[in-house]
Each structure stands twice: as C-alpha cells, then as structure tokens.
Amino acid sequence: MSIIVIISLFIIFHYIDWLVPIENFFRDLINPASKVMYTISVKIGEENQEFISLEDLTAAYNQAQTDLLNNHVDMIKLQFLEKENALLREQLNFLQKNSLQIVGADVIGKNIDPLGNTIILNRGSEAGIRLNNPVIVGNGVLVGKVVKVEKNVVIARLINDNQSKVAATVMNADKSLGLVEGGYGISVRMNFIPQNEIIQVGDTIVTSGLEAGIPAGLLIGTVEAVEKEAYQPFQKAILNPFSNLNKINLVSVIINR
Amino acid sequence: MHYILRGLGLFFNIILLTGLHIGLSYILPYPWSKINILFTVLIILLLWWNSGIIVWLTFFSHLFLELYVTTPYGVVLFAATISILLGYWLYQNFFTNHSWYTAVALTAFTLFLYRILYTLLIVILKLFNVVAFVPWQQIFITFFWEFIFTTIAVAILYFILSRFSKRLNVTLIESSIFHYEKRG
Numbered sequence: 001m002s003i004i005v006i007i008s009l010f011i012i013f014h015y016i017d018w019l020v021p022i023e024n025f026f027r028d029l030i031n032p033a034s035k036v037m038y039t040i041s042v043k044i045g046e047e048n049q050e051f052i053s054l055e056d057l058t059a060a061y062n063q064a065q066t067d068l069l070n071n072h073v074d075m076i077k078l079q080f081l082e083k084e085n086a087l088l089r090e091q092l093n094f095l096q097k098n099s100l101q102i103v104g105a106d107v108i109g110k111n112i113d114p115l116g117n118t119i120i121l122n123r124g125s126e127a128g129i130r131l132n133n134p135v136i137v138g139n140g141v142l143v144g145k146v147v148k149v150e151k152n153v154v155i156a157r158l159i160n161d162n163q164s165k166v167a168a169t170v171m172n173a174d175k176s177l178g179l180v181e182g183g184y185g186i187s188v189r190m191n192f193i194p195q196n197e198i199i200q201v202g203d204t205i206v207t208s209g210l211e212a213g214i215p216a217g218l219l220i221g222t223v224e225a226v227e228k229e230a231y232q233p234f235q236k237a238i239l240n241p242f243s244n245l246n247k248i249n250l251v252s253v254i255i256n257r
Numbered sequence: 258m259h260y261i262l263r264g265l266g267l268f269f270n271i272i273l274l275t276g277l278h279i280g281l282s283y284i285l286p287y288p289w290s291k292i293n294i295l296f297t298v299l300i301i302l303l304l305w306w307n308s309g310i311i312v313w314l315t316f317f318s319h320l321f322l323e324l325y326v327t328t329p330y331g332v333v334l335f336a337a338t339i340s341i342l343l344g345y346w347l348y349q350n351f352f353t354n355h356s357w358y359t360a361v362a363l364t365a366f367t368l369f370l371y372r373i374l375y376t377l378l379i380v381i382l383k384l385f386n387v388v389a390f391v392p393w394q395q396i397f398i399t400f401f402w403e404f405i406f407t408t409i410a411v412a413i414l415y416f417i418l419s420r421f422s423k424r425l426n427v428t429l430i431e432s433s434i435f436h437y438e439k440r441g
Contacts, residue, residue, distance in 0.1 A: 003312060007338060010320065011331035027324055030276055034325070037280030044284060112282045113326040113333065114399035115379070115391070120325065148327065155327055162392045 024151050031122060031153070035108040042247050100215065101256040102136075103127045105154075107248050117161035117182065119144065119248060124152040128255045134207075134214045135251050141242045142166065142207060142218040143251065154253070158245050159220065160188050168220055169208040170199055170237070177208055180220055180239065188221060190237040199226050199237055215254065271314060274298055275321040291402035293368065295322070297410045299341060300364050303348060304355065304415070305424055315341040328379070329387055336374035340367045355425055360415040364408050372400045 013019045105121035123129060133146045135156045144164065148155035157164050160182040168190060170176040178193040190205055203223045209216025221239035228235040278294040285292065295318050303311045319337040326333055344367035352359045376396070382388045419425040 003316065003338060003342060007316070007331070007335050010334070014323075014330045023324055026272070026321055029272060030279070030321065030324070033276040034279055034283075037276075037283045041283035109279065109325060110283065111327060112279055112322075113328050114396045115388075116327040118327050153324075157327075162395075163390045 027153055031108050038109050100254050102252040102254050104252050117158045118155050121154045124154050125149050126151055129154050129253050132213050134254045137243050137251050140218050142220050143243050160245055167208045167211040168205050171204040188239040188241055192234045195235050271317050275318050288402035292406040292410050293403050296407055300411055301414055312342050332378045336371050340371035357412055357415050361408055361412050364411040368404055
C-alpha cells in the first residue's frame with residue numbers, strides 16, 4: 001500500500017513541477033550516455049542492411065550495379081552543376097531567405113516505448129523551443145514536430161509517427177493541398193488530396209503554411225505512388241521522405257515563424 | 258559511512274542499469290531491441306537476493322526511464338513497480354524453489370502483468386482523452402517480442418549464473434543436504 005502512495009505522490013509532484021530539478025539532474029547524468037549509444041546505433045545502421053530473402057539481396061545487388069553506372073554518368077553532370085550550385089546556394093539559403101530563427105540540437109535518443117515514433121533532442125525550453133515547433137534537417141527538410149518540452153530536453157514526433165499530421169501541398173500545377181500523415185513508423189502518406197487534381201510520381205511535397213507555427217515551403221518528400229479510387233472523394237499519395245528518419249543526428253528547431 | 262557508500266553504489270548501479278536498458282534498445286537490431294533489460298536484471302536479482310529491495314530498485318529505475326518515454330508520466334512507473342511487487346509476493350509464496358523454470362515462470366508472470374497494467378492505464382487515459390491515438394497493433398507486436406526475448410534472456414542468464422553461484426544452483430543446495438544427512 002505504501003508503494004502505491006509513494007508512486008502517486010511522485011506522479012503528483014511531477015505534474016506540479018516539484019520534481020523538475022531532480023529530473024533535470026538525472027537527465028544530465030544519463031543524456032551523455034544516451035547520446036553515445038544513439039550515435040553508435042546510427043553508425044551500425046549505416047553499415048548494415050537487412051534482406052528478407054536471397055531474391056531481395058540479388059535485386060539489391062543488380063540495382064546497385066545499375067546505380068553505379070548511372071553514378072558515373074551523373075558524376076560528369078555533377079561537376080558542371082557544382083559551380084552552378086555554389087552560386088545558387090548563396091542565393092537560396094533557405095533560412096536566411098525566410099528570416100527564420102532556429103535552434104540547433106543534437107539527437108540524443110529515440111523512443112523506447114511502443115506508443116510513438118519520436119526522437120529526443122538535447123535542447124529545451126531554455127533555448128526557446130515551444131510545443132509544435134517544426135524540426136528540420138539540412139536546409140529545410142521537415143522531419144517532425146515538438147510534442148514535449150522540458151528545460152534541457154525536448155521530444156519530437158517524427159513525420160512517420162501514427163499521430164503525426166502536417167498540412168502540406170504538392171508542387172504540381174494545381175498546388176494540391178492535403179494532409180501528410182504517418183503510418184506505424186514505416187510509411188508517410190498524403191491524404192485528402194482532391195480527386196480531380198493530377199498527382200504524379202516524383203512530385204515534391206512541401207508544407208503548405210496553413211498550420212500555425214509551420215512555415216510554408218519546408219520539404220517533406222516526393223510522391224512514390226498514388227492511390228486513386230473512382231468512388232472516393234479524395235486520393236492518397238505514398239511519400240518517400242527526403243530524410244532518412246532512422247539516421248538523424250543533427251537537427252534544427254524553427255522557433256518563430 | 259558504510260551504508261552511505263553502499264546506498265550511493267546502489268544508486269549509481271540503478272542509473273547504469275537504466276542507461277544500459279535505453280542504450281541496448283538503440284543498438285540492438287529489431288526485434289532483439291525489444292528485450293526488457295531492466296526486467297531481466299531485476300528478476301535475476303529477485304531470485305538472487307530474495308529481498309523486497311527489488312521493488313524499490315524497480316521504482317527508481319523506472320522513475321529514470323519515465324524521463325525518456327512519451328507515454329503519460331506514471332504509466333510505466335506504476336505498471337512496472339506493481340508488477341514486480343506482485344512478482345515478489347508470488348516468489349515468496351508460490352515459486353519458492355530455485356530453478357530455471359521458476360525464473361521463466363516468474364518472468365512470464367511479471368511481464369504479462371506489467372503489460373496488462375500498462376494497457377489498462379492507456380485505455381483509461383484514452384477514455385479521458387489524455388492519449389489521442391493508440392497504435393494497438395504496434396503495441397501488441399512489441400509486447401510479443403518483449404515477452405519472448407526477455408523470457409529467453411532470463412532463462413539463459415539464470416542458467417549461466419547458476420553454474421557459478423551457490424545461491425541460484427539447486428543442485429548444490431540438494432547435495433549439501435545430502436552430505437549433512439549422510440554425516441548425521
């Protein structure tokens with residue numbers, strides 16, 4: 001009985017913030033170890049790839065051979081494009097262009113409970129991060145949104161989480177609007193795209209800016225497949241995210257709009 | 258002074274254990290990453306020490322674990338502590354012998370209870386809209402792998418430790434009684 005009373009007291013103290021100093025102290029103790037372990041896990045993930053069957057392995061090998069050949073061709077093009085890109089990069093620096101205020105953060109861990117697909121960042125409310133702030137990698141690739149803020153730590157929900165919903169637009173002729181949703185941590189879909197609008201494989205999906213706190217134009221992914229049923233009012237698109245959501249090391253959190 | 262040092266040592270070990278649980282869940286490939294390291298160690302310690310201190314170890318280790326989960330605060334803490342508490346009671350009154358199958362049965366029972374309590378609390382929180390969406394399929398797949406791998410881990414760890422420890426080795430206890438009777 002006494003243990004139930006103590007657990008209840010701890011839960012109450014947590015919600016009225018009496019445990020914050022103690023929790024922060026222990027976070028500071030565990031976070032460095034968590035960061036090291038997470039970095040190792042990302043490195044291991046980079047070196048290994050799992051195949052379900054021999055056919056998959058053969059197909060992957062053949063694909064790799066084709067890719068290698070294509071890469072040689074691309075290499076020549078790349079050399080020409082590099083100079084052009086350097087000039088464009090200066091002009092199109094995403095963050096400067098949009099005058100966004102950002103906070104850089106290291107990913108120190110990921111979800112260990114089955115209730116969500118999330119990452120843990122080593123910056124918190126002290127750095128100005130608030131709930132629902134968008135989390136990006138590189139020059140404007142959206143990977144998630146902040147769902148829990150503590151003093152020195154935040155938890156961000158990735159875009160492939162079941163509960164993730166982001167207002168988005170397709171960069172097609174119609175600038176189709178829709179909602180990007182996650183699916184069991186393994187896929188990203190765009191739903192509620194009007195049936196009469198034309199979506200093609202390869203189209204780019206960006207944030208629409210119709211959601212509070214999320215600026216327009218953050219890259220989300222490209223269309224991998226389109227699901228269109230004649231009797232449905234909306235069509236769906238399966239997306240290929242721009243960023244590998246299992247191998248995120250460094251992110252930026254946009255703290256203003 | 259001795260007690261203070263012992264307490265600090267225990268505390269440091271709890272942090273280390275929690276760190277190990279979190280770290281291995283990152284590093285191990287799926288579905289091995291679902292092994293519940295905390296429960297594995299706590300149940301082995303319960304069999305080893307046969308002491309109520311395990312309930313407090315469970316409490317503090319899961320208190321730290323709460324800092325790294327998205328589940329509403331208290332769910333993991335309550336479910337884990339109560340399940341180990343009942344596991345301890347069961348060990349005191351029913352599974353009283355030292356054998357690998359006791360370890361397996363105790364692990365299976367406490368894990369099952371832990372996840373039942375966890376699910377129950379999530380359902381209650383969902384009724385009150387504290388939890389917006391529950392991916393049941395994903396949760397039950399996780400429970401399944403956790404159950405299988407943790408039980409196997411406890412059985413293997415128990416088997417290995419019983420080769421080196423008199424406390425966990427039923428054969429040694431039996432043989433000592435035998436020798437005692439023989440001498441008498």
